[in-house]
Amino acid sequence: MSDRLNIIYDWLSPEDIPAALEIEHQGFYILLLYPYDLFTVRKVSPYRQSNAGELFLGAYLVNGIVRELVGYVCATLSPSESLTHESMSTHTPLSSSVCIHSVCVSLTQRGRKIGLNLLKEYISRLEAANKAGLPYQRILLITHEYLRSFYEEAGFEWLGKSSVIHGDLPWYEMRKILVSDASAAVPDTIAIPDTQPEEQQKSQTIPPGLWDALQRPTPSRPSSRSFSSFSGGIADIIQPHPHRDGVAINKFDLTCPRNGCGSIILKTGIGEWVERASVQMEPESLPTQSLLAPLPPPPETCQWWLIGPSPMEFENIGFSRPVQAESTTGSETLIQFERFNTCSSAGPRLKLLACAECDLGPLGWCEEGGKEFWLACERVAYRV
Numbered sequence: 267m268s269d270r271l272n273i274i275y276d277w278l279s280p281e282d283i284p285a286a287l288e289i290e291h292q293g294f295y296i297l298l299l300y301p302y303d304l305f306t307v308r309k310v311s312p313y314r315q316s317n318a319g320e321l322f323l324g325a326y327l328v329n330g331i332v333r334e335l336v337g338y339v340c341a342t343l344s345p346s347e348s349l350t351h352e353s354m355s356t357h358t359p360l361s362s363s364v365c366i367h368s369v370c371v372s373l374t375q376r377g378r379k380i381g382l383n384l385l386k387e388y389i390s391r392l393e394a395a396n397k398a399g400l401p402y403q404r405i406l407l408i409t410h411e412y413l414r415s416f417y418e419e420a421g422f423e424w425l426g427k428s429s430v431i432h433g434d435l436p437w438y439e440m441r442k443i444l445v446s447d448a449s450a451a452v453p454d455t456i457a458i459p460d461t462q463p464e465e466q467q468k469s470q471t472i473p474p475g476l477w478d479a480l481q482r483p484t485p486s487r488p489s490s491r492s493f494s495s496f497s498g499g500i501a502d503i504i505q506p507h508p509h510r511d512g513v514a515i516n517k518f519d520l521t522c523p524r525n526g527c528g529s530i531i532l533k534t535g536i537g538e539w540v541e542r543a544s545v546q547m548e549p550e551s552l553p554t555q556s557l558l559a560p561l562p563p564p565p566e567t568c569q570w571w572l573i574g575p576s577p578m579e580f581e582n583i584g585f586s587r588p589v590q591a592e593s594t595t596g597s598e599t600l601i602q603f604e605r606f607n608t609c610s611s612a613g614p615r616l617k618l619l620a621c622a623e624c625d626l627g628p629l630g631w632c633e634e635g636g637k638e639f640w641l642a643c644e645r646v647a648y649r650v
Contacts, residue, residue, distance in 0.1 A: 272328040275387045285335040325384040337371035339388045349406040362403040385420045396444045405442040490521045490647035514539040519649040522621035529623035530581045537571030544568045547628040559644035569643035584622035
């Protein structure tokens with residue numbers, strides 16, 4: 267059936283991002299990094315397209331002069347030889363590892379080998395880029411065991427269990443070598459003699475300008491601050507809305523409060539500040555989460571960020587996920603519980619919001635099927 271499809275491959279442009287988001291948001295066929303037991307809005311962000319556009323490849327179904335995006339692969343670069351939590355949310359140019367984050371195909375095109383052919387085309391383009399002089403040495407990804415054969419058919423090798431923890435099922439790392447590690451290294455037998463001037467050695471071993479780039483320290487992720495660290499309280503983290511009188515919005519990016527994660531949850535200027543009644547989000551049977559500030563009991567009020575009308579406003583958010591709790595030794599224990607829907611006879615059911623990178627939550631809530639999403643101001647961090 268796939269041989270009758272007129273499919274072309276092209277790098278995504280900014281105009282293609284809404285179509286890619288639609289594929290993701292509607293729950294279409296997601297092959298990687300999206301567990302089937304987790305609905306996560308992980309925005310196919312303009313950041314990835316603008317900063318790593320050469321790693322964002324789409325499959326387009328062509329009908330006459332019209333082409334429709336039906337699948338995509340996106341990735342970022344990392345200097346690490348293994349896919350880590352940090353490499354899932356950062357991009358380090360001129361790095362050797364291509365870390366694939368998503369392989370998505372429209373539900374209407376399942377069973378036509380579009381995903382496999384797209385992935386093979388992606389590998390072919392990276393191999394060509396490697397031969398042209400770009401530093402790509404390997405492609406890395408993590409997946410669930412039931413997708414092992416899919417990636418092996420595309421040429422990936424199975425490395426074993428990954429250190430990344432996300433959702434209920436274990437993740438496994440796979441790799442595709444673009445250039446052997448042996449050929450990537452400079453053998454000792456042909457090392458440039460120490461008698462040559464240092465600058466001459468540099469010029470004969472690496473391209474001009476690359477040495478200085480390699481010597482520069484890798485920029486660290488911008489720091490984030492907790493709500494309680496602002497002496498002025500809410501006044502320090504809000505700013506007037508540019509077009510709506512009397513409305514205040516978030517002054518900084520909102521991030522996950524967990525040290526070592528720091529994933530951006532909401533960009534500056536998206537959330538509207540509201541003071542309203544508190545909400546009981548944690549079941550009483552669960553231990554207190556030390557990473558999250560306690561909220562006052564209802565009907566006392568607290569500070570909230572209101573986001574709407576769609577979860578697509580978020581950069582990264584998960585719904586109804588497990589709560590992370592710390593033991594007395596400081597290690598983390600994943601508390602698994604069924605899809606947490608708070609319900610009462612007096613109102614609609616609520617779904618909880620959590621960081622989609624590390625499952626820390628609950629950070630907020632929304633009504634099931636609703637268009638308003640609430641984040642507790644005290645339960646997110648602020649990138650300053």
